[in-house]
Amino acid sequence: MRKTASRSTPRRPPSRPAPTTARAARSRSPSGTNAAPASAPLPGEGKRGEDGHLAYLLRQAQAAARLSLDRALTSTGLTHPQFVVLTMLKAYPGLSGADCARIALLTPQTVNVIIANLERDGAIRKTPHPVHGRVLQWNLTRHGLALLARARLKAAAVERRLAGSLGKRELVTVRRWLAQVAAEFHQD
Amino acid sequence: MRKTASRSTPRRPPSRPAPTTARAARSRSPSGTNAAPASAPLPGEGKRGEDGHLAYLLRQAQAAARLSLDRALTSTGLTHPQFVVLTMLKAYPGLSGADCARIALLTPQTVNVIIANLERDGAIRKTPHPVHGRVLQWNLTRHGLALLARARLKAAAVERRLAGSLGKRELVTVRRWLAQVAAEFHQD
DNA sequence: CGCATGATATCAGAGCTCTGATAAGTTGTC
DNA sequence: GACAACTTATCAGAGCTCTGATATCATGCG
Numbered sequence: 001m002r003k004t005a006s007r008s009t010p011r012r013p014p015s016r017p018a019p020t021t022a023r024a025a026r027s028r029s030p031s032g033t034n035a036a037p038a039s040a041p042l043p044g045e046g047k048r049g050e051d052g053h054l055a056y057l058l059r060q061a062q063a064a065a066r067l068s069l070d071r072a073l074t075s076t077g078l079t080h081p082q083f084v085v086l087t088m089l090k091a092y093p094g095l096s097g098a099d100c101a102r103i104a105l106l107t108p109q110t111v112n113v114i115i116a117n118l119e120r121d122g123a124i125r126k127t128p129h130p131v132h133g134r135v136l137q138w139n140l141t142r143h144g145l146a147l148l149a150r151a152r153l154k155a156a157a158v159e160r161r162l163a164g165s166l167g168k169r170e171l172v173t174v175r176r177w178l179a180q181v182a183a184e185f186h187q188d
Numbered sequence: 189m190r191k192t193a194s195r196s197t198p199r200r201p202p203s204r205p206a207p208t209t210a211r212a213a214r215s216r217s218p219s220g221t222n223a224a225p226a227s228a229p230l231p232g233e234g235k236r237g238e239d240g241h242l243a244y245l246l247r248q249a250q251a252a253a254r255l256s257l258d259r260a261l262t263s264t265g266l267t268h269p270q271f272v273v274l275t276m277l278k279a280y281p282g283l284s285g286a287d288c289a290r291i292a293l294l295t296p297q298t299v300n301v302i303i304a305n306l307e308r309d310g311a312i313r314k315t316p317h318p319v320h321g322r323v324l325q326w327n328l329t330r331h332g333l334a335l336l337a338r339a340r341l342k343a344a345a346v347e348r349r350l351a352g353s354l355g356k357r358e359l360v361t362v363r364r365w366l367a368q369v370a371a372e373f374h375q376d
Numbered sequence: 377c378g379c380a381t382g383a384t385a386t387c388a389g390a391g392c393t394c395t396g397a398t399a400a401g402t403t404g405t406c
Numbered sequence: 407g408a409c410a411a412c413t414t415a416t417c418a419g420a421g422c423t424c425t426g427a428t429a430t431c432a433t434g435c436g
Contacts, residue, residue: 052363053343054347054350054351054363055257055343055347055350056272057363057367057370059250060293060366060367061246061250061369062246062249062250063294064293064376065369067373067423068376079424081392081393096413097415098413098414104251105251106392107393107395108415108416109393109394109417110394112415113393114391114392117392133401133413134400134402134413134414135401135413136415155243159242161372165365165372170365173362174362177354178242178246178248179249180353181249181253181350182251184349184353185253185255185256185349188255188259255393267394267422284385285385286385294422294423295425296384297387297423297424298422300386301421301423302422305422322383322384322431322432323383323384323385324385379435379436380434380435381433382431382433382434384430384432385428385430385431386427386428387427388425388428389425389426390424391424392421392422392423392424393422393423394419395420396418396419397416397418398418399414399415400413400414401412401413401415402414403411403412403413404409404410404411404412405411406407406408
């Protein structure tokens, strides 16, 4: 597994308290020449809220969700890209690295790194002799299946939170938008 | 600079006449022991479409949009994280690295890398002596402002495509969802 | 004053992700 | 059968991102 030394504190030092922080103090500091920086907004305020750029909001939301998922997965020793690849490989056994790249919207080089780490950890195995081709086919080991099963439980919780605030119709809208964005920009 | 003609990363060839591709052929290969891998779906099909997990859809959409934005920005020499930091620094001049980290939902170490590269490229400058504190305040240079201006034009095009397919009400739904996801998971 | 606490900046290490380039195997065409 | 075009796997290099750990500075408390 991933050389997990000691993940005792998988938490970001939670420094997100009241506006009486060092930052607020510094904003009022008599630095003189520099206009005091306008106090930075919290997520959800101003440009960072519903009025912000879609690209920025998308990035922000994905970053937050990804981080949360990654932390939920630390107990399994998987990273979230590894979780994605494992899931794909279970759904479609025998995919090659290039196949994975296409499906995950990643480059083959990127997938190569992820696959190399998964193999090193004994979660996947390449079929030694694909008969035809230079291609390498990948499959989950028993260990990989167990890993995936545990990771799924964690991921399910994140999934529920993502959908939590949405009504039935809204959920359809969001899903359709996400799928369409992926499909449209995929051609680039 | 983008080298549109020949890309090393294999994109799905647009002209695929019949299911007689290399992958499909391999799927039917007489490897015997291995169950033929079910043909992988295109983005938008099956689990990869509207029915997929929200977390997966979110990741997929952001990956596609990010990649597109990154490529649009290559002509400016900026990466998209650099674009984000530059934008923040213009809106709130004099932020410290730690401030940027909080706003961008990133760790201070991550922002440190981005800031270091921006400084190396002469796009930002640290105010030499913040009077009080060990803090470093950052501001855009003239060069940084020019860079940002050019990048904004490119980003605007991506932004339009993101919103393209959405009606007025749907746009509100999507924006609200994204903002809320960011806010909710931010606490983790 | 001296020290504990908290915030900031950084160093180190690992993993993810891209672009570019190279080598090797497959397939289709002549 | 030989050659061209395409696919696959990798190597190399750069940038982004996280966790952990350390050193410095500021503030609050005894």
